Amino acid sequence: MNLDLSQFFSEYEALVAQVDAVFKKVSGNFVSEVRCKEGCSDCCHALFDLTLIEAMYLNSKFSGLAEIRRNEVLIEADKADRKAQLLKRKVSKDAAEVDQAEILMRTAKERLRCPLLDLGDKCALYDYRPIxxxxxxxxxxxxxxxxxxxxxxxEPGRPYPAVKLERIQDMLLLLSNRVLDAVGSKYDDFRLMHVPVSTALMTVYSDGYFGCSDSLDQDSTVAAVDESGGQNA
Structure with a gap:
């Protein structure tokens, strides 16, 4: 795409640095409670979505991987994306019957392996992982x-200092909307759009994707796997 995203990415990286500092402080104050360590991939099976700025940033770093590794990840991304869409349809259907808190609890229990995980449960883009x-x-x-x-x-029920995730999400949405303003997107629904990691990896963020060119892309998502399971050329 024609827009230079370096300034937006720099601002996003600054926010990431702040978040990392908070994590470091909390883990330092609660050494026995925070048990994140190399080899643990529990969070890599959580169902969550990315804001536009996160998705575009991750996509840009993904493009820097070797082609053979990208193709391997795209195959897994296609599988994960299909499963994510099925889970979202189920959640959407349940939303009419239960309250938001229950929806959040059910979603948190769903397991979806991140396509960036390799066979050794290590992230292919660890240094650039989402917030x-x-x-x-x-x-x-x-x-x-x-x-x-x-x-x-x-321990459940005990008071601990907690990161207000919604505040971080608000900042990410503001940054995402500035990207949309800068690119001149015609699509208002993009302003609240969130996508899973799998979709972020498979999407081509071109001017056409944002509705900014005369010849819009008819299919901006990379078809990683065809019906027979082979890779597209």
Missing amino acids: TCRIYGIPLEIGGKSHTCGLSGF
Whole structure:
């Protein structure tokens, strides 16, 4: 695409640095409770979505991987994306019958392997992982309630300082909307759009994708796997 994203990415990286600093402080104050360590991939099976700025940033870093590795990841991304869509349809259907808090609890229990995980359960883009991945192991406040990783040592019912995840999300949305303003997107629904990691990896963020060119892309998502299971040329 024609837009230079370097300034937006720099601002996003600054926010990431702040989040990392918070995680470091909390893990330092609660050494026995925060149990994140190399080899633990529990958060890599959580169902969550990315804002536009996160998705585009991750996509840009993904493009720097070797082609053979990208193709391997895209195959897994296609599988994960199909499963994510099925889970979202189920959640949407249940939303008419149960309250938002129950929906959040059910979603948190769903398991979806991240396509960036290799066979050794290591992330192919660890240094560039999304913010949710960076703070999963410490208490988070979501919808006014505290949530903690099930593998952590934080005791249910006890008060702990919690990161207000919605505030971070608000900042990410503001940055995402500035990108949309700068690119001149015609699509208002993009302003609240969130996508899973799998979709972020498979999407081509071109001018056409944003509705900014005369010849719009008819299919901006990479078809990683065809019906027979082979890779597209």
